[in-house]
Amino acid sequence: MSGHSKWANIKHKKGKADAARGKIFTKLGKEISIAAKAGADPDSNGKLRDVIAKAKSCNMPNDTINRAIKRGSGELGDVNYEEIIYEGYASGGVAVIVNTLTENRNRTAGDVRHIFDKNGGSMGSTGCVGWMFDKKGLIIVERLDSIDEEELMMKALEAGAEDFSAEEDSYEIITDPAAFSDVRLQLEKGGVPMVSAEVTMIPQNTVSVTDSEDIKKINKMLDMFDDNDDVQDVYHNAELPDEE
Template identity: 45%
Template sequence: MAGHSKWANIKHKKAAQDAKRGKIFNKLAKEIEVAAKLGGSDENANPRLRTAILKARQANMPKDNIERAIKKGAGELEGVNYEEFVYEGYGPGGTAIIIEVMTDKKSRTLPEIKSIFTKSGNSLAESGAVSYLFDHVGLILVEGENIDEEKLLDIVLESGAEDFELDDEVGNKKIYAIKTAKENFHSVLTALEPKLQEMGLKIVESGLKYVPQTTIALPKEQALKAIKLIEDLENHDDVQNVYTNLEIGEWAEEIGA
């Protein structure tokens, strides 16, 4: 999982920012609506919905909001017809960027995404231009204290996951990143959940992610410009996730809260 250092640290910073801006619940609701529309409202029979609900609970999204989003997706309440798109682009210093979008109007969203790139002196790219630099995988981040790593390895392998590594550490608290094949993500998550709970571990992030095969380190000025571009993209209402091969670790503390 090259280039995956401090994933949790950075994602948590971004989640905190989104929450302050009042955006995160809207984005989570979109994901729940789309999942319910595509696979039905029964989370036990709809792995994508189950994952979306888990993410919403991790973000402390109110139960009423979750249930309302499910009903909208299932057609029980009036909702919006969202479509999903993946865009690719180049950032400062040739960094690669992947943007996952959910929108009710592509003709509005695409020009706005293009504008964010062009205003920063960067550009969108054709499909496939940078995605080959990433692995599209399932990723599960778990957090706990005084973890028995041998036992964790056993349950990770038993669940069908590919591997895991230490992602972040503060005092006795550690965060591990568990990687799965994209097609096995939901079954692995289902198998892991009860076993992780038995170990006293908490799932803090999960989903299908684009993980860079390698990362690019940039000088400070370029790196901060790239981070600003990523923040601007993430602040767009229709953008669900942004991924990059920029090595952010060194500048993580300078990401504005």
């Protein structure tokens, strides 16, 4: 299930595509390893705790999670992933942010530039579109008969959330990035079933894309980014027609 907000759909469609291609565990493994560099104990490492929760929500096996933690903490050799963020434009003037984790900066830069160019877009300089997005914690809770909307809203706000909204088939809880870990943990302790919980980039405004060629090029670009092992997350401000 996913919310009908534009940014939630962007993320969840990506997640489903990753799972279908068998890529999601590889990408989550990198996230866990990076987080574990700051400490292998999730009780004292909030970032690691959050990524483990995200991995478990995607049904990542415990032994796979543990291996990723050991890689990050150095038990299984050094991991030298570098986090690099690329920005640019897709067809139709759509703003795109591409988050990567790589051990080969030149390869990844070349791949990202190729994907932009091949699909009618262009890679820009750092900061060219980042100002169009806000970094926020986003927690999605499925709409269920067993969940009382007002009670959930009070729990979220009391835990430190900034905003709460009810979508067609989900509830969305927005937090400041610094408060995300605490809010997620408080909701988890309160028994709130979360579809997803992560720090994300939410566009301040969206661009409605109606030209069929632009839609085709943007979707192809997103598919190619999803297929690239170095790409962790892609954010954009396109309002695309729902895909059946």
